[in-house]
Every structure is written in structure tokens, then in C-alpha cells.
Amino acid sequence: MCVSLKVWFCNRANAITGMDLMQEILTIEERDEKPVVDGQNMAAVLSRENQHLRNKALCSYCKRLEVSLVFLPCGHLVSCNTCGNMQRTCVTCGSNVKGTVRTYNA
Numbered sequence: 001m002c003v004s005l006k007v008w009f010c011n012r013a014n015a016i017t018g019m020d021l022m023q024e025i026l027t028i029e030e031r032d033e034k035p036v037v038d039g040q041n042m043a044a045v046l047s048r049e050n051q052h053l054r055n056k057a058l059c060s061y062c063k064r065l066e067v068s069l070v071f072l073p074c075g076h077l078v079s080c081n082t083c084g085n086m087q088r089t090c091v092t093c094g095s096n097v098k099g100t101v102r103t104y105n106a
């Protein structure tokens with residue numbers, strides 16, 4: 001069980017940033033969905049999660065580019081590099097954007 005769980009988290013970590021990973025873990029706990037499954041179930045869960053992450057990773061403004069800019073100080077990762085630099089307020093929480101941090105997938 002421990003081994004399966006570790007592999008599962010490694011796969012997810014490759015696709016998303018650390019901050020996002022924390023949010024995902026919290027979301028999973030709320031959903032009460034068992035991450036450890038085997039065989040075909042595992043494939044189905046992974047493919048569904050992949051789809052979920054892909055949808056989530058698109059910029060909230062242009063819906064076209066991947067998110068790559070974190071708003072400060074609220075920390076929301078919801079915008080691509082292009083759109084984010086033109087925003088004065090965060091689309092998610094509405095707080096003032098005092099700065100941005102560019103993020104990169106490993």
C-alpha cells in the first residue's frame with residue numbers, strides 16, 4: 001500500500017507545482033476518494049486525474065495557455081505569463097496583485 005501511494009504521488013508531482021500539489025492533496029482528502037487502487041481501476045483514476053489537471057492548468061483569462069504565473073501576495077496560480085502581467089487584481093480572490101512569480105514545470 002505504501003509503495004502504491006508513493007508512485008501515485010510521484011506521477012502527480014511531475015505534472016504540477018509544489019504549491020498546486022498541496023491543494024490537490026487537500027482536495028483529494030475532502031473528496032474521500034481512495035488513491036490506492038490496482039489494475040484497471042488505477043488506469044481509470046490516473047486518466048481521469050490527468051484530464052482534471054490539464055483542465056485546471058489552463059489560464060483563467062485566455063483559456064488557451066498553461067498557467068505559469070503566481071500572484072502575490074495571495075499565491076494563486078491561475079494565469080499564463082502573458083495575461084498575468086496585465087492584471088491588477090486576482091481573478092480567484094479579487095485581492096490586489098502586488099507582484100508575480102514566474103513558475104516552470106520541471
Ligand SMILES: [Zn+2]
Binds near residue numbers: 079
Ligand atoms: Zn492567459
Ligand SMILES: [Zn+2]
Binds near residue numbers: 071091093095
Ligand atoms: Zn488570489
